Amino acid sequence: xxxxxxxxxxxxxxxxxxxxxxxxxxxxxxxxxxxxxxxxxxxxxxxxxxxxxxxxxxxxxxxxxxxxxxxxxxxxxxxxxxxxxxxxxxxxxxxxxxxxxxxxxxxxxxxxxxxxxxxxxxxxxxxxxxxxxxxxxxxxxxxxxxxxxxxxxxxxxxxxxxxxxxxxxxxx
Numbered sequence: 001x002x003x004x005x006x007x008x009x010x011x012x013x014x015x016x017x018x019x020x021x022x023x024x025x026x027x028x029x030x031x032x033x034x035x036x037x038x039x040x041x042x043x044x045x046x047x048x049x050x051x052x053x054x055x056x057x058x059x060x061x062x063x064x065x066x067x068x069x070x071x072x073x074x075x076x077x078x079x080x081x082x083x084x085x086x087x088x089x090x091x092x093x094x095x096x097x098x099x100x101x102x103x104x105x106x107x108x109x110x111x112x113x114x115x116x117x118x119x120x121x122x123x124x125x126x127x128x129x130x131x132x133x134x135x136x137x138x139x140x141x142x143x144x145x146x147x148x149x150x151x152x153x154x155x156x157x158x159x160x161x162x163x164x165x166x167x168x169x170x171x172x
Contacts, residue, residue: 025096028105032113033084035123041082041108047140049163052082053151054124054134057094061150062133066102068153073103075160084110086117086132140166 031037041052053069055062069076069083083104085095089111099105112120121128125146128134135147137159147155 025093025100025105028096028099028109030085030092030096030099031108031110032089033110033120034113034115035119037110038124042138042142045079045082045138046142048079049140049166050080050082050138051159052084052136052138054084054086054132056086056132057091057098058087059132063098065133065150066098066104068151068156069104069107070102071153072156072160075164076104076107078106078108080160080163082108082110084112086112086121086130088112088117089114 053065055065069081083099085091087095092111095109095111096105099107099109117130121130125136128146131148133148133150135151137145137147
């Protein structure tokens with residue numbers, strides 16, 4: 001009888017935990033990223049530095065990078081980072097849950113739309129062939145630098161220090 005109560009209690013805890021996870025993923029706003037979305041993002045964030053990070057559920061280094069962003073979440077905001085999942089709209093629930101698990105749901109999150117992935121990648125950067133993770137550092141003057149591979153804590157810290165040292169402009 002005692003074992004039955006323990007199993008029932010553990011089962012209840014598991015159901016409650018899964019419910020909390022589901023609720024957390026519901027709070028993640030995930031916008032659809034198409035071949036024209038980059039123009040919208042860069043015009044919205046003009047005159048301010050930000051980084052745009054492309055990642056995928058199937059990319060182990062991307063998961064490590066999301067963990068790094070979780071460690072820096074107090075310094076990250078919708079103003080200074082854009083996260084774009086290349087997985088496609090069919091993976092929305094898993095993407096939302098992953099972002100919630102990494103406590104990144106409040107950032108500017110996007111997912112590749114149903115449009116051809118090659119067309120979207122080309123619109124982002126004709127020189128990019130899909131390697132992940134991929135980060136673009138945008139300066140306040142509109143220039144950008146590409147970085148392929150996982151970001152290090154040192155590189156992220158340096159970029160955040162650089163971006164915070166620039167004069168702030170009003171958000172549009």
